[in-house]
Amino acid sequence: MSGSTRVVVVGGGFAGLETAFTVREHLGDGVDLALVVNGPDFLDRPNNLYVPFRRDPRLRVPLAEPAARRDITLHQSPLGATDCAANRIELADGSSIRYDYLVLATGAAMRPGEIPGLAEHAHTVWTEDHARTLGAALDRLAESARAGRSQRALFLVPPGNMCSAPLYDLVLLLEQWLRSEQVRDRVDLLLTTWEDRYLEAFGPDLHGSVRSEFATRGIEGVTAVEVDTVHPDRVAFTDGTSQQYDLLITFPPHVAACAFDGLPTDARGFLKTDPATSRVMGTENVFAPGDSGDFPVKLAYLALRQADAAADEIAWRIDPNARRARRELDFQVGASPLWNPGRVSVRVYMPRLFAAGRPSQSGIGGW
Ligand SMILES: Cc1cc2nc3c(=O)[nH]c(=O)nc-3n(C[C@H](O)[C@H](O)[C@H](O)COP(=O)(O)OP(=O)(O)OC[C@H]3O[C@@H](n4cnc5c(N)ncnc54)[C@H](O)[C@@H]3O)c2cc1C
Structure with a gap:
């Protein structure tokens, strides 16, 4: 009824x-x-x-x-x-x-088009297809590392993204996976964020935890940098700095x-x-x-x-x-x-x- x-x-x-x-x-x-x-x-x-x-x-x-x-x-x-x-x-x-x-x-x-070059050059995991495409890119990254070429994976948190926590999960998952693939020593991991402190929107407590976890796992982190343009091999920030990458992963705005x-x-x-x-x-x-x-x-x-x-x-x-x-x-x-x-x-x-x-x-x- x-x-x-x-x-x-x-x-x-x-x-x-x-x-x-x-x-x-x-x-x-x-x-x-x-x-x-x-x-x-x-x-x-x-x-x-x-x-x-x-x-x-x-x-x-x-x-x-x-x-x-x-x-x-x-x-x-x-x-x-x-x-x-x-x-x-x-x-x-x-x-x-x-x-x-x-x-x-x-x-x-997601609206990656807000940031020049982001849609063309960055991977994400918003859909299942995006996630599978990233999986194939990770295989290529590990293959290059096994062949002796040093690699750099860059994780980018841009302004306008309101759910950055999973990107932090992803960098930790990748770090673990690279160890299981026995190529961790040939891949640099870097996370850059526009936030002044890691996971800022989530309160003050998490910055220290993320920093010490990153230090333990050898992951480099840079806060307070806002992306300006994404180029095929580097991200340029509004403060004039830039970061090279072989693989770029982001959660868009x-x-x-x-x-x-x-x-x-x-x-x-x-x-x-x-x-x-x-x-x-x-x-x-x-x-x-x-x-x-x-x-x-x-x-x-x-x-x-x-x-x-x-x-x-x-x-x-x-x-x-x-x-x-x-x-x-x-x-x-x-x-x-x-x-x-x-x-x-x-x-x-x-x-x-x-x-x-x-x-x-x-x-x-x-x-
Ligand atoms: C990779 C990733 C990892 C995440 N990990 C976590 C996590 O660990 N913990 C956590 O708490 N959150 C996590 N999140 C965030 C979480 O997925 C979202 O916050 C959550 O899905 C929001 O739920 P929702 O019901 O509001 O929206 P959604 O889950 O997006 O559901 C919205 C629904 O509306 C439908 N819809 C859209 N437009 C229309 C329309 N015009 N007509 C009819 N239907 C429509 C969509 O198809 C969808 O079914 C993660 C997000 C991502 C991308």
């Missing part, structure tokens, strides 16, 4: 699925739920990090079965336009859906994945939200948890917490008796004791929970 209040969630990523499954947990069959997706699967993007190293992470979870299990109507067509005045969205296939509550969880995209007509956005297209509930400013019934909102750090485990807050709020508005006690939001990224379990959870547990049609808060027993 479906209730008459309709919640429409756009985006089948961390934030969208967490919101949909949590609303269902709160309200049971007292709500009509629809999920708009632009592909058949949930993609666990954090697991792209392991693809270049030929590990076999679980990257995709088909959505049809968990959606059916939770009585969620799946619409497979990208969002076209939002008409908030009429409480309707239009999809690219020409259909339109009425909503009482709308959740815009369409995530972020972020922008919103979709344009949202008539809704308030920041300069990068992210929806302006109330941090406590992820409600879009100036609206009563539109929410933007996860990377589509304007929170300055983009991370899956934050997306999950923002989605929980949005789902709590929506459930409470529909049925004040249904909502649990308000959950405390903990956005002290890096400094929070939840940081490490959070990282494990997005890479290992979340694909399994989503496959079972369950949100993160439902625990890991009984898949």
Whole structure:
């Protein structure tokens, strides 16, 4: 049985699925739920990090079965336009859906074109294809090192990127892989960042940890350098310095994945939200948890917490008796004791929970 209040969630990523499954947990069959997706699967993007190293992470979870299990109507067509005045969205296939509550969880995209030469010369791991291409480039790097040619891999954190932490993971993973390939002594590793301190957006605590880890592993680090232009064999910085490379790896600047007509956005297209509930400013019934909102750090485990807050709020508005006690939001990224379990959870547990049609808060027993 479906209730008459309709919640429409756009985006089948961390934030969208967490919101949909949590609303269902709160309200049971007292709500009509629809999920708009632009592909058949949930993609666990954090697991792209392991693809270049030929590990076999679980990257995709088909959505049809968990959606059916939770009585969620799946619409497979990208969002076209939002008409908030009429409480309707239009999809690219020409259909339109009425909503009482709308959740815009369409995530972020990359815009490498902001930096001259970046798209042409740098590798990234944003998509599975990018990650496989990087894997092939790493093989060539190791081959050159084995043939006796010294190599230099440069990791570049540019301004405008709001999720630099995985790049730090990647340099550590590469260092470990080069040792296993027995070519570590022939490959220099360097990470440059525009931040004054490593992982600055994540609070003050991580700089010292990164510095000592880099020192232990022989990784060079340079802070407070802003890329100007990327050339085929070197990166030029705005302070006049430059760094040579044989292989360049970066996370480009972020922008919103979709344009949202008539809704308030920041300069990068992210929806302006109330941090406590992820409600879009100036609206009563539109929410933007996860990377589509304007929170300055983009991370899956934050997306999950923002989605929980949005789902709590929506459930409470529909049925004040249904909502649990308000959950405390903990956005002290890096400094929070939840940081490490959070990282494990997005890479290992979340694909399994989503496959079972369950949100993160439902625990890991009984898949
Ligand atoms: C390599 C890498 C490693 C990472 N590692 C970590 C980590 O260890 N820990 C961590 O917490 N975070 C990590 N992150 C960040 C994390 O992946 C994101 O913060 C997270 O995916 C955000 O979730 P989201 O649901 O907001 O967006 P997404 O996961 O991007 O989901 C958005 C969904 O919306 C869909 N969509 C987009 N446009 C439309 C449209 N027009 N119509 C319909 N659907 C649409 C997309 O296809 C996607 O399914 C990593 C990111 C990368 C790239």
